Amino acid sequence: MQSLNEVMRLLKAVENPKHRQTLLSEAAFAVVEQYIGAEQPEDWLFPGQREGRHLTERSA
Known part of the structure; x- marks a missing residue:
């Protein structure tokens, strides 16, 4: 996996309004x-x- 080709994606938690960020x-x-x-x-x-x-x- 090349870091330049990684895309920041935002995942929303279902049970509360917190947001989680991860690289995919x-x-x-x-x-x-x-x-x-x-x-x-x-x-x-x-x-x-x-x-x-x-x-x-x-x-x-």
Whole structure:
């Protein structure tokens, strides 16, 4: 992954008004965008092991 080709993406937290920022390469962003279009997740983009819970920052 080349840092010059990375794109800043803003992810909104679902359960509160906090915003999270992360760097995603164009390829990673395309995969996430394709996943959202195909699966249309309703709860979490990154679900955790427990039902109804999101992946924690530490797990990511």
